[in-house]
Amino acid sequence: MAAWTAYLTAFHLLERHVEEQLKADAGLTHAQYEILVMLSAAPGRRLRMSELARRVVVSRSGLTYQVGRLETMGLVARETCASDERGVLAVLTAEGAACLERTAPGHVAVVRELMIDLLDRDELETMTRAMRKMEAAMRRSPAPPADG
Amino acid sequence: MAAWTAYLTAFHLLERHVEEQLKADAGLTHAQYEILVMLSAAPGRRLRMSELARRVVVSRSGLTYQVGRLETMGLVARETCASDERGVLAVLTAEGAACLERTAPGHVAVVRELMIDLLDRDELETMTRAMRKMEAAMRRSPAPPADG
DNA sequence: ACTGTATAGTTCAAATTTGAACGACTTGTA
DNA sequence: TACAAGTCGTTCAAATTTGAACTATACAGT
Numbered sequence: 088m089a090a091w092t093a094y095l096t097a098f099h100l101l102e103r104h105v106e107e108q109l110k111a112d113a114g115l116t117h118a119q120y121e122i123l124v125m126l127s128a129a130p131g132r133r134l135r136m137s138e139l140a141r142r143v144v145v146s147r148s149g150l151t152y153q154v155g156r157l158e159t160m161g162l163v164a165r166e167t168c169a170s171d172e173r174g175v176l177a178v179l180t181a182e183g184a185a186c187l188e189r190t191a192p193g194h195v196a197v198v199r200e201l202m203i204d205l206l207d208r209d210e211l212e213t214m215t216r217a218m219r220k221m222e223a224a225m226r227r228s229p230a231p232p233a234d235g
Numbered sequence: 236m237a238a239w240t241a242y243l244t245a246f247h248l249l250e251r252h253v254e255e256q257l258k259a260d261a262g263l264t265h266a267q268y269e270i271l272v273m274l275s276a277a278p279g280r281r282l283r284m285s286e287l288a289r290r291v292v293v294s295r296s297g298l299t300y301q302v303g304r305l306e307t308m309g310l311v312a313r314e315t316c317a318s319d320e321r322g323v324l325a326v327l328t329a330e331g332a333a334c335l336e337r338t339a340p341g342h343v344a345v346v347r348e349l350m351i352d353l354l355d356r357d358e359l360e361t362m363t364r365a366m367r368k369m370e371a372a373m374r375r376s377p378a379p380p381a382d383g
Numbered sequence: 384a385c386t387g388t389a390t391a392g393t394t395c396a397a398a399t400t401t402g403a404a405c406g407a408c409t410t411g412t413a
Numbered sequence: 414t415a416c417a418a419g420t421c422g423t424t425c426a427a428a429t430t431t432g433a434a435c436t437a438t439a440c441a442g443t
Contacts (some may be wrong), residue, residue: 148394148395174391
């Protein structure tokens with residue numbers, strides 16, 4: 088249980104630092120930044136809303152809100168899906184891509200300083216492996232809210 | 236950076252499962268549960284508001300809100316601090332302690348299932364050590380918001 | 384084709400969280 | 414003692430997040 092407590096605390100603290108850096112450097116929330124990152128990594132720089140919500144681990148309504156925000160900022164655009172009239176694609180705009188390029192270095196620097204650089208190669212590898220095991224288990228598990 | 240992504244995703248997912256279990260079993264938020272845990276571990280089952288906020292990594296105003304909530308539920312009480320007229324002590328009530336005893340097993344079960352049991356002893360130890368290094372670094376660092 | 388069920392995304396009200404502003408009390412210094 | 418600066422907790426408005434309800438579309442079975 089000590090591991091869980093340490094995990095929890097470290098995460099909360101790191102989240103704060105990350106949030107602060109992003110807000111100062113780009114006026115972005117961490118949640119918004121994560122959306123941009125996911126889109127930029129996706130083929131065609133676009134993703135269906137539902138898929139995007141699943142990847143960033145947020146509720147569908149929460150995603151609607153943030154994509155709306157990013158749309159206002161001009162960093163993301165909405166497209167209706169050709170193959171499914173119900174669907175909406177969130178697309179990273181050129182401006183969004185540029186914003187990400189501008190912002191990423193500072194973000195990476197914070198994460199390096201407060202996490203990566205503190206750990207040796209073994210620790211980092213072990214941690215990554217552990218986290219992926221957890222993710223796999225939970226993706227299978229019955230009840231990740233905002234769905235069933 | 237893969238480590239950070241994995242960390243982030245695993246945490247979000249785990250948080251959801253934990254939140255769901257606590258809500259279903261005890262009608263508590265994870266944030267509220269954390270407060271109860273911190274208080275129960277403190278000498279005299281009481282802590283100053285500021286100290287409690289620092290430990291659960293939440294803003295002072297956020298803590299004021301949640302302690303108010305817990306007070307309404309009868310799980311926590313407020314006492315004025317004898318040595319400092321400004322200070323307020325949050326105290327775990329008998330009912331709060333009982334609630335915690337009732338709830339903890341289910342919480343621990345979820346964390347075991349989705350984290351502890353997936354990892355071997357080495358992984359768990361390494362992870363805990365890594366998290367503590369991170370915590371130590373960030374506690375020192377200049378800007379954990381809600382303070383300066 | 385037709386009906387019933389499931390899915391996609393949004394809207395809505397409610398709960399939570401934060402930072403800034405505030406009033407109360409403490410402390411160090413003259 | 415009086416003052417300036419700092420700390421404590423709360424209050425306030427604003428931003429975010431969630432789940433439920435809703436509308437529109439897709440799809441399977443008949």
